[in-house]
Amino acid sequence: MSRIVYVNGDYVPEDEAKVSIFDRGFLMADGVYEVTSVLGGKLIDFDGHAKRLERSLTELDMAMPMSADDLLAIHRELVAKNGIDEGMIYLQVTRGAPGDRDFAFPPEDTPLTVVLFTHNKPGLADSPVAKQGIKVISIEDIRWGRRDIKTVQLLYPSMGKMMAKKAGVDDAWMVEDGAVTEGTSNNAYIVKNGTIITRQLSTDILHGITRAAVLRFAAEAQMKVEERPFTIEEAQNADEAFITSASTFVMPVVEVDGATVGTGRPGPVAARLREIYLEESRNAAI
Known part of the structure; x- marks a missing residue:
């Protein structure tokens, strides 16, 4: 129909x-x-x-x-x-x-x-992908400078998705001046020694609505958060990595540029944040 x-x-x-x-x-x-x-x-x-x-x-x-x-x-x-x-x-x-x-x-x-x-999208919240995690590659970030505005200028992110697909992975993280900005349609995070690390808000990245909620829930759960740029090497050596967006919620990342992140399986921080986010969001939904 x-x-x-x-x-x-x-x-x-x-x-x-x-x-x-x-x-x-x-x-x-x-x-x-x-x-x-x-x-x-x-x-x-x-x-x-x-x-x-x-x-x-x-x-x-x-x-x-x-x-x-x-x-x-x-x-x-x-x-x-x-x-x-x-x-x-x-x-x-x-x-x-x-x-x-x-x-x-x-x-x-x-x-x-x-x-x-x-x-x-039936099964959106109970996605099997969240139980296995996704793999990403890095690509150069050559977008315009006002990424904080959610415009329909999505050609390069679309190209990034296709670069990832051709590489046999799920998505791409964009890199500028040696540091990760964000994913093609999501915000990017790593976890090291229990600290959640994600790039600070600026015109360099989209001010994610899911990002704001997840960081608020993390603070309420007494998780340590550090807002700063991180490199691909840091991501490869992290204990965990994940992305957030309105369509994926909290999605673990288990491989970056061919290097396994942590154990190669979704870690406890990302899993807990996804659980909290879905529970709190359902309770506040209108």
Whole structure:
């Protein structure tokens, strides 16, 4: 059965959804997006995603297309219409379709384009991959400098995913000036002598919503956290490594550039953080 999607105020079957060829998201990658997870038919960390959406839009001189409450209502309606128990909702806002291609921004009163659709992912929380961990390679980070803005400029991360696939692994960690910035679609961490190490927030990385929650839960569990850059060599010699994102939650990393991390199996810190995150997120879901 066709999914019901949201396009500029209307709920329509996906095969009837249309966006102008002059839309600046299509022509210029002039837009931002968010992905919110759904567990038990409820939204995880919605408030965080809504606030980051507004921040990304503000950084690009765009206004919120509607209130957070209205966005929440659309998310819930899509969950209901598509019968989503576990999965994700993708939201994209672009600067709209002013009528022709132009590098200059269109007038401020040009309507924004707002699109949302669902991904049905049964078993998302109980992923078998989390029990075995993933393998990553390192690649050069050659993206633009404002990675803190969650734009739809995803060509290089997509290329990174393909580099990983061709290497027979699961993902890639990007490296700049000798240190890991982040994964292609996730934040990166290592664990050494009980300390969780992850790069500090800046324009170098996305300010992950799952990252913020996991670090808060780690602090509440009295785990030591150090926010600083780390190298690939440090990761290879770490006791554990893992990633976080809205779609993977907390996912152990067991190999970096062919070197086994720790025992080569998911470690206790990552496993415990995943357990805490899923429990707390389900309790706070809306």
